[in-house]
Amino acid sequence: MKKILLSVLVLAFFLPGAIVGQTENVDLEMVYKIKQEGLKNSQIADLSFWMTDFVGPRLTASNGKKAADEWTSKRMKEYGLENVRVEKARDFSRGGWDNLKSYAAMTAPYYCNFAVTPVAWTGSTKGLVKGKAVLIDIKSEADLEKLKGTLKNKIAIMPTVSGYDVSFEPLASRYTDEELAEIMIYRQRSRGAYGDFDREAFMRQRQLQRQISDFLLNEGVAVLVNGSGSFNVVRSGGGNYSAGEKEPPASINLSTEAHGRLVRLLQHNVDVEMEVDIRNSFYDSPAVTNVIGEIPGTDPDLKDQVVLIGGHLDSWHGGTGAADNASGCIVMMEAMRILKSLNINPRRTIRIALWGGEEQGLHGSRGYVEKYLQDPETRDFKDGYKNFALYLNMDNGTGKFRGIYTQENEMIAPIFEQMLKPFADMECTTVTKRNTSGTDHQSFDPLGLPAFQFIQDEIEYGRGYHTNMDTYERLVMPDLQHNAVVVAAMAYHAAMRDEMMPRKPIMESMQRNRSRF
Numbered sequence: 001m002k003k004i005l006l007s008v009l010v011l012a013f014f015l016p017g018a019i020v021g022q023t024e025n026v027d028l029e030m031v032y033k034i035k036q037e038g039l040k041n042s043q044i045a046d047l048s049f050w051m052t053d054f055v056g057p058r059l060t061a062s063n064g065k066k067a068a069d070e071w072t073s074k075r076m077k078e079y080g081l082e083n084v085r086v087e088k089a090r091d092f093s094r095g096g097w098d099n100l101k102s103y104a105a106m107t108a109p110y111y112c113n114f115a116v117t118p119v120a121w122t123g124s125t126k127g128l129v130k131g132k133a134v135l136i137d138i139k140s141e142a143d144l145e146k147l148k149g150t151l152k153n154k155i156a157i158m159p160t161v162s163g164y165d166v167s168f169e170p171l172a173s174r175y176t177d178e179e180l181a182e183i184m185i186y187r188q189r190s191r192g193a194y195g196d197f198d199r200e201a202f203m204r205q206r207q208l209q210r211q212i213s214d215f216l217l218n219e220g221v222a223v224l225v226n227g228s229g230s231f232n233v234v235r236s237g238g239g240n241y242s243a244g245e246k247e248p249p250a251s252i253n254l255s256t257e258a259h260g261r262l263v264r265l266l267q268h269n270v271d272v273e274m275e276v277d278i279r280n281s282f283y284d285s286p287a288v289t290n291v292i293g294e295i296p297g298t299d300p301d302l303k304d305q306v307v308l309i310g311g312h313l314d315s316w317h318g319g320t321g322a323a324d325n326a327s328g329c330i331v332m333m334e335a336m337r338i339l340k341s342l343n344i345n346p347r348r349t350i351r352i353a354l355w356g357g358e359e360q361g362l363h364g365s366r367g368y369v370e371k372y373l374q375d376p377e378t379r380d381f382k383d384g385y386k387n388f389a390l391y392l393n394m395d396n397g398t399g400k401f402r403g404i405y406t407q408e409n410e411m412i413a414p415i416f417e418q419m420l421k422p423f424a425d426m427e428c429t430t431v432t433k434r435n436t437s438g439t440d441h442q443s444f445d446p447l448g449l450p451a452f453q454f455i456q457d458e459i460e461y462g463r464g465y466h467t468n469m470d471t472y473e474r475l476v477m478p479d480l481q482h483n484a485v486v487v488a489a490m491a492y493h494a495a496m497r498d499e500m501m502p503r504k505p506i507m508e509s510m511q512r513n514r515s516r517f
Contacts, residue, residue, distance in 0.1 A: 030342075038488060057318070063098050079333075091288075093243060125223050125250045157262050307491050308392075310332055331483045335352075362440055389495070401486050423485075459474070
């Protein structure tokens, strides 16, 4: 017995990181209450309806986004959150844009109507446009010269940029134990991990695209028809436009199948006639906005510190932005509702932020950083920086949380492991030191701040991602209930800890990289 005790003491002395300081105070009674409230009295389905079917699309700086701001802030107040406000995050150079009407059909050699999504920040047709479609293919500036004077008032079919390949993979899947074990293995991404990227070729292509846009605008094309998406899925996207510029020609996306049919008919010298009616509205809407609410902290020494949870409220306009990213906002709002309903008195403030402008470059969360954490000009840190306790983000669709990425934060991994132990029977325990990217936690992570995204099962993300299919039907209610419970528990424990969550030290190399933030 003494030998065993001595061995344990020796191990603890030489491996303090493995044992000492890793006992996290997990309040299992509170976890029980959170699970009971979140799984038995869930309001996920109600939130899902109002934030998708009712509010509708939420394109950045659009009237739809404004309506979403108003609805979510009203609901936060109904939950009893405090300091609820809609805040300006950043100016938005593109201005406001709404689609008012979309219609496109082939009328010869036979009639076929198409599902269509206008490209955001492109203009309108002059009423209902009818005429022969022409196929254009521009690969260089020389091709522009050949087309000069031939496209005025034409319905221009852009060349195919992506085909269709049969997929034998399921639309939705759960991570297997083996896949989760693989995710746990840390892999450092090298600088060449993205392959042989030819930056000069990329910049040349971007320059050509801009020249094409300017050329088509000057030529007076009636409408541009692009292909994007499959299975009658039509992807959304945005055109090159800044507020005050001349409106670009109307540009629409069709599914790959519809667009491919047009292209093949024209390639076989079959006359194709179409009719298209697109009506879009431009207006002044200069700001990206965030919606914010709080459960204030109660500890005199810790109440100014903030545990932040969030997701982006903006969406593309083809669907109702259900999986991307009403799902994240629904989960975070439900987590706040759960905590408020339990009458918790957190030591730190728990704050929810529903970001705007994520799809155009993380504008909402970056604007929050500039307002509260770091001066964008001097790079000096503000008071909010030292009071930043944690950020939890959701933006990977509707799928169930299986764990969390720690963004290489060695110090926080054992804390998360213990926070997630009560969710072992719910299959949410994987903690990996890997990085993940592509969403709002990236606004905070470069500053060394503890900001994280969850590991989620992939549920029809390819079908719903930025498409007309991203609707209420993409939401899996039990998964969202599960996620809200996990977020509520993690936010609560972060708010109640004696110490702040550990940050990554900002090293000299990170300081240099911050200049690009």
